[in-house]
Amino acid sequence: xxxxxxxxxxxxxxxxxxxxxxxxxxxxxxxxxxxxxxxxxxxxxxxxxxxxxxxxxxxxxxxxxxxxxxxxxxxxxxxxxxxxxxxxxxxxxxxxxxxxxxxxxxxxxxxxxxxxxxxxxxxxxxxxxxxxxxxxxxxxxxxxxxxxxxxxxxxxxxxxxxxxxxxxxxxxxxxxxxxxxxxxxxxxxxxxxxxxxxxxxxxxxxxxxxxxxxxxxxxxxxxxxxxxxxxxxxxxxxxxxxxxxxxxxxxxxxxxxxxxxxxxxxxxxxxxxxxxxxxxxxxxxxxxxxxxxxxxxxxxxxxxxxxxxxxxxxxxxxxxxxxx
Amino acid sequence: xxxxxxxxxxxxxxxxxxxxxxxxxxxxxxxxxxxxxxxxxxxxxxxxxxxxxxxxxxxxxxxxxxxxxxxxxxxxxxxxxxxxxxxxxxxxxxxxxxxxxxxxxxxxxxxxxxxxxxxxxxxxxxxxxxxxxxxxxxxxxxxxxxxxxxxxxxxxxxxxxxxxxxxxxxxxxxxxxxxxxxxxxxxxxxxxxxxxxxxxxxxxxxxxxxxxxxxxxxxxxxxxxxxxxxxxxxxxxxxxxxxxxxxxxxxxxxxxxxxxxxxxxxx
Amino acid sequence: xxxxxxxxxxxxxxxxxxxxxxxxxxxxxxxxxxxxxxxxxxxxxxxxxxxxxxxxxxxxxxxxxxxxxxxxxxxxxxxxxxxxxxxxxxxxxxxxxxxxxxxxxxxxxxxxxxxxxxxxxxxxxxxxxxxxxxxxxxxxxxxxxxxxxxxxxxxxxxxxxxxxxxxxxxxxxxxxxxxxxxxxxxxxxxxxxxxxxxxxxxxxxxxxxxxxxxxxxxxxxxxxxxxxxxxxxxxxxxxxxxxxxxxxxxxxxxxxxxxxxxxxxxxxxxxxxxxxxxxxxxxxxxxxxxxxxxxxxxxxx
Numbered sequence: 001x002x003x004x005x006x007x008x009x010x011x012x013x014x015x016x017x018x019x020x021x022x023x024x025x026x027x028x029x030x031x032x033x034x035x036x037x038x039x040x041x042x043x044x045x046x047x048x049x050x051x052x053x054x055x056x057x058x059x060x061x062x063x064x065x066x067x068x069x070x071x072x073x074x075x076x077x078x079x080x081x082x083x084x085x086x087x088x089x090x091x092x093x094x095x096x097x098x099x100x101x102x103x104x105x106x107x108x109x110x111x112x113x114x115x116x117x118x119x120x121x122x123x124x125x126x127x128x129x130x131x132x133x134x135x136x137x138x139x140x141x142x143x144x145x146x147x148x149x150x151x152x153x154x155x156x157x158x159x160x161x162x163x164x165x166x167x168x169x170x171x172x173x174x175x176x177x178x179x180x181x182x183x184x185x186x187x188x189x190x191x192x193x194x195x196x197x198x199x200x201x202x203x204x205x206x207x208x209x210x211x212x213x214x215x216x217x218x219x220x221x222x223x224x225x226x227x228x229x230x231x232x233x234x235x236x237x238x239x240x241x242x243x244x245x246x247x248x249x250x251x252x253x254x255x256x257x258x259x260x261x262x263x264x265x266x267x268x269x270x271x272x273x274x275x276x277x278x279x280x281x282x283x284x285x286x287x288x289x290x291x292x293x294x295x296x297x298x299x300x301x302x303x304x305x306x307x308x309x310x311x312x313x314x315x316x317x318x319x320x321x322x323x324x
Numbered sequence: 325x326x327x328x329x330x331x332x333x334x335x336x337x338x339x340x341x342x343x344x345x346x347x348x349x350x351x352x353x354x355x356x357x358x359x360x361x362x363x364x365x366x367x368x369x370x371x372x373x374x375x376x377x378x379x380x381x382x383x384x385x386x387x388x389x390x391x392x393x394x395x396x397x398x399x400x401x402x403x404x405x406x407x408x409x410x411x412x413x414x415x416x417x418x419x420x421x422x423x424x425x426x427x428x429x430x431x432x433x434x435x436x437x438x439x440x441x442x443x444x445x446x447x448x449x450x451x452x453x454x455x456x457x458x459x460x461x462x463x464x465x466x467x468x469x470x471x472x473x474x475x476x477x478x479x480x481x482x483x484x485x486x487x488x489x490x491x492x493x494x495x496x497x498x499x500x501x502x503x504x505x506x507x508x509x510x511x512x513x514x515x516x517x518x519x520x521x522x523x524x525x526x527x528x529x530x531x532x533x534x535x536x537x538x539x540x541x542x543x544x545x546x547x548x549x550x551x552x553x554x555x556x557x558x559x560x561x562x563x564x565x566x567x568x569x570x571x572x573x574x575x576x577x578x579x580x581x582x583x584x585x586x587x588x589x590x591x
Numbered sequence: 592x593x594x595x596x597x598x599x600x601x602x603x604x605x606x607x608x609x610x611x612x613x614x615x616x617x618x619x620x621x622x623x624x625x626x627x628x629x630x631x632x633x634x635x636x637x638x639x640x641x642x643x644x645x646x647x648x649x650x651x652x653x654x655x656x657x658x659x660x661x662x663x664x665x666x667x668x669x670x671x672x673x674x675x676x677x678x679x680x681x682x683x684x685x686x687x688x689x690x691x692x693x694x695x696x697x698x699x700x701x702x703x704x705x706x707x708x709x710x711x712x713x714x715x716x717x718x719x720x721x722x723x724x725x726x727x728x729x730x731x732x733x734x735x736x737x738x739x740x741x742x743x744x745x746x747x748x749x750x751x752x753x754x755x756x757x758x759x760x761x762x763x764x765x766x767x768x769x770x771x772x773x774x775x776x777x778x779x780x781x782x783x784x785x786x787x788x789x790x791x792x793x794x795x796x797x798x799x800x801x802x803x804x805x806x807x808x809x810x811x812x813x814x815x816x817x818x819x820x821x822x823x824x825x826x827x828x829x830x831x832x833x834x835x836x837x838x839x840x841x842x843x844x845x846x847x848x849x850x851x852x853x854x855x856x857x858x859x860x861x862x863x864x865x866x867x868x869x870x871x872x873x874x875x876x877x878x879x880x881x882x883x884x885x886x887x888x889x890x891x892x
Contacts, residue, residue, distance in 0.1 A: 021491055023615050026608030037607060038614060041494040042503075048495040054488040058510045067506075068496035115496065125495075341698040344691045345713040348771060351728035352720050354738070358731060369738075408628045415625030431629045434637055436822075438829025438873065440846040441866045444853055445640025468636045471629050529721045532831050536850075549723045553730065553836045565724040572719045580712065 002166040003159045005176035006202070011159045014176070015125055018157065020044050031122055047116030047154075049126045053108045055100045061087075061111050062096030068119040086114045089148065106137050113145075117152065126158040130165060142168045163203050167191070175199050193229075197321045200240050207241045207286035211318065218318055221282050226258050226313035232320040240317040243275070243289035247310040257310040262286075264301045274300055278307060352569055359562035377563035387548065387560060393538075394528055394545040397459055401466040401527035406520045408467065409474025414504070416475075417482045435472045442468070443533040450537065457542050462534060466527035473526060474519035481515025514583070525572055641870070648863035660864035670848070670865075677844045680759065680834075681827035684766045685774075688823055691767070692774040693816065699775075700782040718772040726836045729765045730756060733837075757839025765837045766827060773826060774819040781815020814884055821880040825873050845869050 003011040016022040018029060020041030029037040036044050056064050062083050069079045087093055090110040095103075103111065109129060116124055129145070130138045146169050149156050160166050166173045167187040174184045175198075183195045194200035197208065211220045213234050218225040220239060231237070247257070265285070266277040274295060276288045288309055301307055362372025381387050412431055421427060434442065442465065450461045485508065493503035509516070531546045538544050545564070552558045651657040664670045695714070699707050717725065732739050733756035740752035755761055785808065793803035831846035845865060852862035 019495055021495075023611055026611060028607055038610060040499070041491070042497050042499050044495075045497075046495060048492065050488050050492055052486070052488060054486065054492040056489060056493075056507055067493070067498075071497040071502065119497065337694055337698055340691075340694045341710070344695045344771070345710060347691070348717045348768065349713050351725055351732060351768065352717055354732060355724060355728050408632065411625040412629040415622040419619055419622030419626075421619070421623060427626055427630060430633050430638075431626070433633060436825060436873065436877065437637065437641070438831075438846060438866075438869055440829060440831050440849050441641060441644070441870060442637065444849065444859075444862055444866065445644055446636060447853070448643060448859065449636070449640045464632070464636060468632055471632065475629070525719055525721075529723070531723060532846075536853075546721075546723060549727075550832070550836075553723065553727055557727075557730070561727055565721070565727055568721050568724055572721065573716055576715070576719065577712075580708070 001155070001157050002170040002173045003157065003176060004163060004166040004173050004202070005161065007161060008178065009176040010179040011161075011176050012127055013179075015127055015157065015159045018123075019046055019048050019125055045121045045123075047119070047121035047124045049109070049112045049116050049124070049129050051128045051131060053112040053132075055103075055108055055111055055115075057100050059100070060096065061092075061098045061100065061103070064100065064111060065096075065115045065118050067115065072119060082118055083114075086118045089117075089151075090114045091144075105133055106141065109133065109141065113148070117154065120154075122155065124154050124156040126156065128159055128161070130160070131162075138165070145169055167203070175202060193317065194240070194319065196319050197238055197240075200317075200319060205243050205287065205289075207243065208238045209241065209280065209282065209284040209286060211237050211239045213237050213318070220260075223258075225316055225318075226256055227316045227318065228314045229317070231318055236321070237318050238321050240319055241286050241288075241311065242315070243287045244273075244291075245311060245315040246286075246288035246290070247312070248288070248290045248294050248307070256313045258313065258316055260286075260309045260311065262307055262309065264303055264305050264307050266303060267300050269300065276301060276307075278309070355562060355565045355569060358559075359566040361559065361562065364559055377560050380560045381563045381567075384560070387545075387564070389541075390543050390545045390548045391564075393459065393542060397462045397466060397544065398524050398527040400459070400463040401470055402520050402523045404463065405467045405470035405474055405523040406516065409471045409519055409523075410478050410516060412471070413475050413478040413482060417479065418487070431475055432472045434468050439469075439532045443536045446533060447536045457538055457540065459542065461537050462530075462544070463527075465533045465537065466530055467523075469530065469533075470523035470526045473522040474516075477519040477522060478512065478515045481512040485512055514579075517579070521575060528568075641866075644859065644863040644866055646863075647859040648867045650858070650860060652858050652860070657860075660860040661868075663861065664864060664868060673843050673845055673848050674868075676759075676842070677828060680763060680766070680842075680844075681824055681830075684763055684770060684827050685820060685824045687763070687767045688770050688774045689816070689820060692771050692778065692819070695771075696775045696778040696782055697812075699779050700785070714772050714775055717768070718776075722769065722832055725768060726765055726833055729761065729768065729837060733761050733764065756837055758841050759838065761837040761839075762834045762842050765833045766830060769833065770823045770827060774823045777819040777822060778812070778815045781818070782812050785811045814887060817880055817884055817887075821876060825876060828869065828873060 003014060005011045013022055017024050020036070020039065024037065027037065028035060031044070031046075056067070059067070062080075065083045065086060066079045069082060074082075083096060084093075087095060090113055092107060092110055092114070095107070095111075100108070100111075109132075113126075113129075126145075130141055133141060142165055145156075145158075149169075158166075158169060167190075170187065172184065172186055173190055175182045175190065177198050183190060183199050185193075190199060190203050194203065200206050200208075209220060211218050211225065213219075213231050213236075215234065216231060218227055218231050218237065218239070225239065246260075260280055262278040262280040264276055265279050268275045270289075273289045273291045276290060278286055278288060280286060295301075358370065359377055360373050360375070361370030362374040362376065363370060416424060416428055416431075446461070446465050447456065450456045450458075455461045487508075489507050489511075490500075490503045493507045494500065498506065529546065530544075531550050534544045534546050535550060539547055549561055549564065552561055648660055649656050649658070651659055695710075699710055699714075702710065731737055734740065735752045735754075737755075739755060743749045744752060753760075755764070789807050789811065790803050793807050794800070798806065829846055830844055831850070834842045834844045835847055846869075849862050849865045849869070852865060853859075856862065
């Protein structure tokens with residue numbers, strides 16, 4: 001599970017509160033059946049990976065990993081065995097005697113991870129675990145952490161501000177804004193059915209046009225919109241347009257498809273698709289991502305040319321709010 | 325370093341600095357040859373050379389007794405001031421107190437208040453308690469003077485230390501105390517040792533309080549030296565001074581070299 | 592499944608709120624406990640005795656309240672003289688320390704790691720060396736037939752040995768030697784935090800090195816300089832040993848007078864009164880310097 005949100009949304013504070021380093025002014029936190037909100041951090045049986053890894057420089061890799069086991073007075077032989085096992089899990093076999101300053105960033109992260117799971121805590125917490133790594137390493141680690149998580153079956157809560165990372169690594173994502181939980185869902189649901197404008201904008205690309213809901217009917221200007229979901233209550237609302245959901249087709253569009261007329265402002269070729277910036281008839285600016293095969297007959301639209309786009313009814317998503 | 329100003333243009337600065345350093349270091353240096361002087365006089369360079377002042381020191385029960393008293397008091401001060409200072413530094417660094425600044429000021433106050441006042445105040449206090457001319461009284465006063473040094477040194481050490489590591493240790497199952505001893509203390513070792521060293525020197529060197537609170541049989545080394553310097557100068561002082569210079573110079577130099585070696589060690 | 596904002600119920604906030612607040616306060620108290628040995632020590636050995644002294648300065652030989660100890664200080668010329676000597680000498684010593692110490696600190700802040708380490712040792716080692724040892728060394732150096740006088744006479748700069756010790760001159764030299772590190776250390780610490788880019792920007796804008804120094808560097812180093820200056824001056828005011836030994840009986844500072852008053856008078860009154868006045872001056876200077884510093888810091892923004 002991932003806590004996702006912009007900086008200042010309180011995701012790290014929430015994580016720290018779960019870990020026991022930040023004390024809330026009230027409320028309850030339970031892990032399973034155990035109430036832990038009043039327990040000190042060292043009694044919560046939680047494993048944590050800090051953003052800067054915080055490996056102990058005065059101990060070797062093996063001693064770092066064995067530290068929680070030594071605290072729990074585990075037998076020496078068993079400590080050695082479990083340390084070896086966990087090093088294998090993170091693909092650092094044989095690194096036990098290395099010193100911390102001999103490791104690269106990615107290796108340190110894996111040692112921090114190993115140290116946090118070696119004593120089999122109930123929950124694993126990770127604070128922006130990949131932010132200090134470069135792009136390539138980050139993508140690789142995202143998959144590795146996912147794989148490790150599946151293998152261990154341990155509940156994991158990670159904090160990140162990178163929505164792509166959240167969507168890749170998690171079963172479910174909690175979106176936070178300014179200290180409040182906005183939506184808690186699977187990545188797919190967050191993308192397809194965001195609950196408000198903030199979530200829609202934070203995850204994936206989006207354009208919005210203002211619509212009005214009048215007696216259960218959604219109107220863009222005076223055009224009635226075809227939608228499959230229940231519309232929000234009467235009043236101003238927003239139509240969420242995901243760029244890749246807009247259709248450009250030479251064949252006539254079906255009856256279940258909403259039509260939008262507009263003028264092309266800009267067209268940028270981006271490899272497998274073209275990103276169009278379009279001014280709609282109502283004067284609103286939107287973006288559409290059209291895959292190459294949809295353009296084969298007519299080529300890339302020229303700036304200034306008229307264009308008609310379609311949006312299937314099930315892709316027309318309304319969220320409450322006004323255009324401000 | 326301002327690269328647009330050359331070293332040559334700054335010759336006057338380097339010269340002045342050199343002279344100042346020379347001025348600072350020289351006096352201590354001349355004491356050492358003085359201690360090997362064969363005569364009684366204060367003439368320098370000494371007209372004759374001998375070990376007699378060292379002999380005089382090592383065979384005098386008076387001097388040795390006083391040295392022993394000073395050593396005892398200083399060691400006790402270190403044992404007392406270092407934990408108190410480290411604990412206070414930790415508490416101040418991590419706690420959120422309304423009067424945090426005031427507490428820090430109170431703990432540092434002993435540095436600012438003129439020693440003579442502390443001396444007569446302590447004299448009065450211990451006179452009431454019947455503890456004048458006792459070692460515990462001296463130890464307590466010296467601890468009062470030493471704690472600020474430990475506090476400042478260890479606080480500076482904390483600044484460069486990543487307290488996240490204590491948090492990690494606690495998340496892994498260590499109580500605050502355990503986390504401090506197993507993770508933090510080994511890493512701030514240098515500051516603690518420096519603080520302990522300062523405590524020792526402060527106590528060993530202390531003159532004013534000792535002049536009021538000790539004397540006679542319980543005289544400290546500083547008592548005897550001070551008396552000698554004020555009245556008739558016993559050249560044994562030169563020998564003692566040389567030994568003291570070695571005592572206060574060698575450990576820090578060794579520490580400095582050890583630190584340099586550690587930095588240079590390939591990792 | 593989607594969830595609206597808020598994960599806790601109103602009644603549970605009240606339920607655990609008080610307990611959590613108590614936990615927080617307990618933890619803070621535990622940290623305060625760590626400071627308590629130090630605080631207790633300072634209270635019993637510093638605050639309490641000084642409070643007593645303050646009290647005694649207003650009590651006469653008979654046990655009744657009086658101002659006579661203070662009026663004695665004010666009226667008897669000898670006391671005024673001692674105060675003047677102490678203050679003047681302290682000011683002079685502080686000034687010399689600044690003249691020697693500022694360039695030294697500046698040099699240190701500009702040097703490479705290696706050199707600054709070595710020079711720093713040159714400052715710290717005398718700092719650690721016993722006060723008595725250093726005073727003794729100066730006693731030897733400044734003698735009539737000591738090395739300084741010998742050099743001066745031999746080089747022809749003077750015709751006969753100068754009286755350099757057992758007087759105020761010797762005292763000043765000794766005090767400067769002891770106080771320079773006290774000025775240099777805080778000054779150096781503050782200089783290190785001055786960003787070199789300011790000077791480079793100044794050079795870029797057309798300022799010569801000298802101008803850049805006076806207009807940019809010096810003002811930026813002022814807080815550290817004031818801190819070191821104040822520390823030096825205050826410590827000088829309370830000096831006891833150096834004037835006692837290098838002054839040869841001809842120099843009396845306030846601290847020495849306090850000590851003799853303890854033995855001379857039947858009560859604590861005179862000594863306490865002198866002590867209170869000295870302390871008052873020390874505190875006044877400290878407070879003034881803090882005000883000055885905070886005002887300066889506000890100006891720097």
